[in-house]
Amino acid sequence: MVLLQRPHILLLLIDTHQFLQCWIAFGSANEEGQQQEEFSEELLVKPLPDHKLLAHFHFQSSAPPSTSNGCHHHLFPKAISQLVQKFRVKEMELSFTQGRWNYESWGGFDPISSSNAKPPGVELWAVFDVPQHHIDASWKNLTHTLSGLFCASINFLESTATYSTPEWSFPPASGNVRYGTFPCEAVCTENLTPWLRLLPCRDKAGIALLLDRPSLYRGFYHSQRLHLTSTESSSEGIDSGIILEQTLTVVLQPNSERAIEVHASEKHVQPSWSLSSIFGKQVSGRCVLAKSSSVYLLLDWGLVAELKFPNKENGKSAANGLTSENFWSNPSFELSVNPDRIFLEESSSHSKSLSILYMFQVEKYSESEPFDIGLMWKVPVAWLCQQTPLHASRFFMGSGNERGAIAISLKSTQFTEGFMSANSKDGSCELRVDVFQVVPWYVKVYFHSLRVFVDQQPRAVSDFIEKIHVSPSKDKMSPGVMEVVLKLPCRVNTAALTIEFDKGFLRIDEYPPDANQGFDIPSAIISFPNFHASMVFLEDDSLNRSPLLSKFQEKCPVMSYTEVLLVPLTTPDFSMPYNVSTIKCTVFALYFGSLLNVLQRRVAEEERFLKAKAAKKTGRLPLLLSKLSAKLRGSGINQD
C-alpha cells in the first residue's frame, strides 16, 4: 500500500512545488521587469594581410533565468532551451569548420582567432550538470539530438572510442567535460540553415541577410560556431538562464578584378571591396527583433601602424589621424559610408600602435537605402597580424605501414618578444605551453617514447615537462589522450615533441567505405595560458551593450589548433571474404558432397525399398479404413 500511495504523494509534492515556483517566479518577474530575452546581431569585417577579408558574424540570444513564461520564449530558440533543460548542459560548444585557419598570415593573438579558429570538421565539447555516472549517457543523447538538429553526423561521437575526457588542459576544464571531434565531416548549406533557424529573423532580415550560401562556401575558411552557457540554476526546477552565442567566421577573397586593372603595376595594393561585392547582397535594415544591430570595421594595430601619416612617427598620432573628423579623406583608404562611431583600443601590452574600430549602425538604413560599406585602398599597404608566441605544426615521421611517430613542433614567431620580457620575473622567464592531443585507438601511441627537443637538441623530458597526464587507449573502447604542460625558456627558438606509435588493425567491417583515403588524427590543441587575447576598447556606456565588444574584452587564453593528420592504415583486400567463401563452398560442394554420397549410399537397401513400395501400391481409402477399424478394435497399441 505504501508503494502504491507513494507516486501520488510524489506527484502532489511536485505539483505544489512547481506551483510555488511558478508563483514565486511570477512575482519576481513582475518586480524586475527589465529581465527580458534579448537578441543582438553584429558583423565585424577586418582586412587581412594576404589580400583577403575576414567577416565575423556574431549573433547572441539570451534568455533570463525565470519561469515567468513557462517554457515559452519570445526570441530564444526553443530547441536550444529544451536541449539545455533535458541534458542539463552547463556549457557547450559546437563548431562546423571547413578549411584551415592560417595562423601565420591571419594572426593568432586576437580574440577572433583564439576563439573562432577551429579544427576542420566538427568539434563538440560540453560540460554537464549531472552526476558523474550519467555524463556519458547525456553525452550520447546530446550528440544524437544535435545531429538531428544540425543535419550532421555528430552521432558518430557517441561511441566511447571517439570522445575523451580532458582532465585539466582543455580550457573550460571544470570536471564534467566531454570533448570530441570528427575531422572528416563535410560542412555545407544543410548545416548552416538549421543554425540560421535559431535566429529570430532567420536569414530573412537584418545582417543575416548577407549570408548568401554560394559566396560563403566559396571562401577559404568558414567556421560556424554555437556556444551556449547556462547560468547556474539556484535550485532545481527553476529555468536557468541561457546565453546562446552563434558566430560565423569566414575568410573571403574580395573580387579584386577592378583593383588589378587600376593598379596593374602595383601588386601590393589591397583589393577594394564592399559588402555587396563580397556577399552579393546588401543589408536592408536591421532585424526588428534585435536589440542592437551594428557592423564594425576593424583595422588591426599592425595595419594602423602602417597607415601612419608621413609627418607623424608615432602610432598613437596615426591613430588620432584616423579617428579624426576627416578620416575618410585620409591618404591610404576611403570608406564609402561614414561611421557612426570610432573606437580606439584602450591600451595593449604592445606599445607600437592601437587598433581602430569603426562602427556603423544598421538601424538607420532601410529597404530603399540599403546599407553597404565599402573600402577603397589608395596606396599599397603590407602588415602582419599578431601571432601566437609559438607557431605550432604537427607532422608524421617514419615510413611504412607498420609504425611511425607524431611530432609536434613549436617555432618561435619572434613576434612576441615584448610580451616575453614583460612576463619575465626576475630573469627566469618561462613560457608555459599546454598541449592536448587525442589519438584514436588504432594509432597505438607509446607514451614512454615521448621525447622533447629544445633548440634541436634532445633534452630530458623532466626538465621541460612540468605536468603530464596520459590515458592510454583501449582497443575499440577509448582513444588515447595526452595532456602535457611544457615550461619552455622564453628565448627558445624551436621545440618539438615526438611520440612513437604502431598502427593497429581494424576488423574488416570497421573500415569506412573510403578506407584507402586514410584515417584522420584530430588536431592537437596548443594553448598558452599565460597569454590572453583581449581587446579593450575605450570605455563607453554603449560598449556594455555590445555583446561582441564585451566578448573581445574577456580574457581568453591564446589557443591554436594544429593540422589534422591523415594516417594511412593497411587496408585489407575487401573482396577477400567473398573469394574465401566462394572457394570454400566450391570445395565443399565438390569434395564433401560426392564423398558423402558415396559413403552414405546403400544400394541393396534402396532396391529393397523400391520393391516394397511397388508391393504396397494399394489405395489410400482402404488404408484409412483399415486404420480406422484397427483404432476401433483397440489394436493400435502396437504401433511404434
Next chain:
Amino acid sequence: METFINPKSLFHLLLLPCLLLYSSIAYNSSPVEAAMHTNNWAVLVCTSRFWFNYRHMANTLSLYRTVKRLGIPDERIILMLADDMACNTRNKYPAQVFNNENHRLNLYGDNVEVDYRGYEVTVENFLRVLTGRHETAVPRSKRLLSDEGSHILLYMTGHGGDEFLKFQDSEELQSHDLADAVKQMKEKHRFKELLIMVDTCQAATLFNQLQSPGVLAIGSSMKGENSYSHHLDSDVGVSVVDRFTYYTLAFFERLNIYDNASLSSLFSSYNPSLLMSTTYYRKDLYKRRLEEVPVTNFFGSVMETIHTDAAYKALSRRNSGRFEDEMSLDQSVHHIKRRMLIKVNDGDEIHDINPELLQGEEGASKCPWSTFRNKFQKAENVDSLLNYGLVAMIPLLVISTWLVQ
C-alpha cells in the same frame, strides 16, 4: 502408449476454432484495410560515394525538390546522401548542385535538409529507417514516422546489379533484404501504399522478391540492361543526371499540386529509345488501377478533404477516432461500418448514425462474446461463411489427428 486424447490437447483443439474465428474477424477489421490515406512520406536515397557519382546525388536532389514542390514537407522527407557534392572541393560551384548543364536550377537551395549523410548512409541505417527499429536516442527527424494510412515514396539511386544495390561502394542491399524490410513495414502497419522507384542498372531485379500487398515498384531497366546518364556538364566535369530520372523530372516539371495526372501516364511517358533501357513496373501487388491513381498520391501530399458544415462534426469525428484506439479490434468492425456510413451520406448529420449501432458498440465493449453471437446470427457475408467453413474443418482435423496417433 495412450490411446485416449490428452485433455490438455483437447482443450487446445477447442481453443483453435475460437482463435481462428477471432483472428479472421480481426483480419477483417484490421486497420490496414480500413485506414484512410493520412499522410505522405518520401525516403530518397543516394547510395553512391565519390565525385564521379555526382549524378546520383543530383538525381536524388531533383526528386527531393519535386516532392517538396508538390507538398511533402521537410519533416516527412528522409533524405540520405552518401557523399557531400555541394561543398566538395572539386565542385566549381560551391553549395550548388545542378542537374542540367544550363545551370538554371540550383537543386541545393537554401533549405535542403539532409537527414543521413556520408558514412551514415549504410544498409543498416537504411533498413532501420524503413522498419523503424532505431536506438532510443535517434532524433525524430531521422525516423520514418509513418502510420497505417501513409503513402510512401521510396526512391533509390546508385549502382546496382542483378538483385542488388551497392551502398557506398562497400556494401550491398539485396532484393531479399528490401523485400524483407517491406514485409516488416507491412506487418508493423507502417504504410498503406508504397511506391519503390529505383534508378540503377538492372533495377527491375531488385523487385523480384517483393510480396507485400500495396507495393508498387518501378525500375529504370530490365535485367541485363544498363541505366545510362543523360548528359555531361563540361563545367562541372561529370555527368549530372541519369536518363530515367531526367525524364521523370521532365514529366513532373509540367505538373503542379493540383494536377490529376495518373501514375499510368507517368509510367507510359518513358520512351525506351530515349532511356536506352526498358522501364519495368511491377503492379501485381497493387490493387488500385493505375489509371485512377494520381501521381500526387505518392509524389505530393494531397489529402482527401471531408467537408463538414459545423465545427462540432470535426470534433465528434475526432472523438470517434479516439474511440477507435481504445476499442478492441472486433468492435472496430462496427466502427468502420459507421465510418462508411458517414462517407456515403456525406452531407448528413453525424448524429444521424444509427443509435442502435452505438448501443451495440457499448454492449460489445461489455461482452465480446455478443459480437461472436451477432456474427453467427447474421452470417451475411462471404467472409463469415468462409469462417464457418474453417470452423467446420476443425472436427475433421481432430478426427484425423486422432486417427494418426
